[in-house]
Amino acid sequence: MTKEFIKIGLVSISDRASSGVYEDLGLPTLKNWLDSALTTPYQMIARLIADEQDEIESTLIDLVDSEKCSLILTTGGTGPTLRDVTPEATLAVADKEMPGFGEQMRQISLNFVPTAILSRQVAVIRKQCLIINLPGQPKAIAQTLEGLKDEAGNTKVHGIFAAVPYCLDLIGAPYIETNEILVKAFRPKSAIK
Ligand SMILES: Nc1ncnc2c1ncn2[C@@H]1O[C@H](COP(=O)(O)OP(=O)(O)OP(=O)(O)O)[C@@H](O)[C@H]1O
Numbered sequence: 001m002t003k004e005f006i007k008i009g010l011v012s013i014s015d016r017a018s019s020g021v022y023e024d025l026g027l028p029t030l031k032n033w034l035d036s037a038l039t040t041p042y043q044m045i046a047r048l049i050a051d052e053q054d055e056i057e058s059t060l061i062d063l064v065d066s067e068k069c070s071l072i073l074t075t076g077g078t079g080p081t082l083r084d085v086t087p088e089a090t091l092a093v094a095d096k097e098m099p100g101f102g103e104q105m106r107q108i109s110l111n112f113v114p115t116a117i118l119s120r121q122v123a124v125i126r127k128q129c130l131i132i133n134l135p136g137q138p139k140a141i142a143q144t145l146e147g148l149k150d151e152a153g154n155t156k157v158h159g160i161f162a163a164v165p166y167c168l169d170l171i172g173a174p175y176i177e178t179n180e181i182l183v184k185a186f187r188p189k190s191a192i193k
């Protein structure tokens with residue numbers, strides 16, 4: 001079977017990482033996780049930007065409309081502070097909201113930290129691209145994408161990435177497959193190629 005090639009945008013949104021106060025761990029953490037989780041070909045396009053709504057919106061628009069990304073993962077800027085505007089920027093460029101992703105991420109994160117409810121993260125569709133906000137704390141990236149496993153490695157709470165491949169199918173994006181040890185993609189039998 002010829003495997004399709006997907007373009008994925010990675011956006012780290014942090015005032016301090018983008019100005020060099022600390023090293024950005026958002027982009028390498030996202031990249032490492034996807035390198036282990038995806039078994040189909042992909043190309044990543046990475047951006048490190050400040051918590052500025054205009055800049056976040058223009059970055060997302062560029063990654064979808066010009067770069068033709070089918071999936072974008074953002075990290076950071078989802079909290080309650082005045083500077084946290086990632087959800088507002090994401091909703092501003094959306095055609096459609098996908099509330100289940102944010103609901104599930106907060107549900108997963110509550111197993112790790114009681115402050116999970118402070119993340120206002122959203123997911124949306126713009127054209128044929130799924131855009132998902134993840135929290136800024138680097139360890140939250142694997143937690144929300146992968147979910148919660150018991151000591152034997154069995155899934156206790158599904159990570160949100162389990163639903164990403166089928167969502168991409170439904171919006172006409174490339175067919176992607178995952179490393180099942182990390183995250184098993186769920187599709188109805190009729191949709192499995
Ligand atoms: N890109 C990043 N690289 C490394 N660590 C980060 C990054 N973003 C966040 N963190 C860590 O997670 C914590 C919580 O992230 P949060 O997004 O709330 O940061 P913040 O307080 O908004 O500040 P900033 O936007 O300057 O990162 C930060 O204090 C930092 O320790």
Ligand SMILES: Nc1nc2c(c(=O)[nH]1)N[C@H]1C(S)=C(S)[C@@H](COP(=O)(O)O)O[C@H]1N2
Nearest residue numbers: 076077078079109115116119135136137140
């Ligand atoms: N899995 C996970 N989710 C998490 C956290 C975390 O450490 N792990 N931190 C919480 C905290 S303390 C905040 S303020 C919000 C928003 O973080 P952000 O502004 O970095 O996006 O995410 C929450 N969600």
